[in-house]
Amino acid sequence: MRSTLTALRKKLAAGRKLSMLTCYDASFARVFDEAGVDCLLVGDSLGMVVQGRDSTLPVTVADIAYHVACLQRGSPRAFLLADLPFGSYQEGPTQALRNAVTLMQAGAQMVKVEGGAELAPTVELLVRSGIPVCGHVGLLPSHVHALGGFRVQGKAQAEAERIVVDAQALEAAGAAMLVIEAVPEPVGRAVCEQTSLITIGIGASPACDGQVLVLHDMLGVTASPAKFVKNYMAGASTRGDAVADAVRRYVEEVASGAFPGPEHVYGAAAEAVPRIYGA
Template sequence: MSKVNILSLLAKKQSQQKFAVVTCYDASFAKLVENAGIDAILVGDSLGMVLQGHDSTLPVTIADMAYHTACVSRGCNRPLIISDMPFGSYNTTTQCLDNATTLMRAGAQMVKLEGGDWLCESIRQLNHAGIPVCGHLGLTPQSVNVLGGYRIQGRDDNQAQAILKDALALEAAGAALLVLECVPRKLAAEISHALKIPVIGIGAGNETDAQVLVLHDLLGVTEKTARFVRNFAEGSSSIADALGRYNDAVADASFPADEHSFD
């Protein structure tokens, strides 16, 4: 199968074909993800919690991200590899470009940034430098202390309109993908229909163009998971089978179901 890129994912949105994304942090699991037919891997700063044992993503460094990005890139060929820019690594456009370059050299094919329209200049600079960008709005875990915890975002009209405005601004600045985390499904649907770029949901209902889950969550490794998580290891014969079932459930829109979504 041919290598996944931003144009092939855009074509899926245009033809209304949903696609799956999963976090991954090493070569062995990257190969399993690839064999399951999953289109994109997010080397997530969630590694701070599921691998390093921290209670948030904040302690993760750019060196951590580069190391795990390199591990993933050696384990697969087909999926698009997206790497998280960790907390404090993109506070200025110069810092952002330098650190994104580090991740691209490690094997990323796109970087992900959390935040709204304040990132637009950095996104433009990254695009000029040949670095594709995935935005991230809604619940942004790096801002957990500002948000007051892991809470649903966009439930009141003003906040919902602010998220929509930010989404449009990020797209206009050159973002090629957008993650929406923990927002009401009605808002996620509105944003998905308003944007030309693919929107990846997590806790955002099933009208987004794609879904992403943390690997350890969908395999039932995480002891306590969020409402939007489904344990695909239950009833599966192997890790490979669980990943394949996840990919199929996203493709046929059976996941996420109502119980995994927020109103």
């Protein structure tokens, strides 16, 4: 039986943090599902790790919908999220609703949008229409050119305060979940403390309700991973189920709070992100 937002909240209430991985095909979806991953995300990161592009910007709604359908067939249990990619919601709430419906019909249970308070009207319409929404603050891969590269966000006081305000605005608009990406640990912690959203960190804070990694990073495929990545294939057995074992270790370390450690988060004087795909 497929998981739900209610089931995820019950896990959190029981003291178990949530594990999330990006995923793009039925085979990995099955392995991740059987290993106990709570949430699978079809991220626009597929543009870089699957399509070989240098950013997430060229990814289309049709691309995301295709991969969502693959996951839906391969995974009977995990909660499924899908990115609304660049250009699919910037025109406003009506465009966002039309494209979100496409992703939900493909099998998604929630859509994710990158941005802050400016997206409140879009989030409100989606939620009123019965579409759960996950926000995304901090480093926004689809804004890479405006940000001047893949850089840690929230190092300056004004930026840090804006990230918290954006998170609160998304919550007020009806978002249920929030990805916090590549921010100094105190900023990630502040978002967790000042909202009641289900918070999912990626280079944010151990205080988050869960963590997400790109599967290629977690399995050690990425040549120069960002600081927040842990290669769970390092030291893995040579048995045929090595990938499943690596994923199970990730799930357990996230659930118990062992991951991320201090070495996987950014301090107040946050380092630049050398290479990142985003979630």
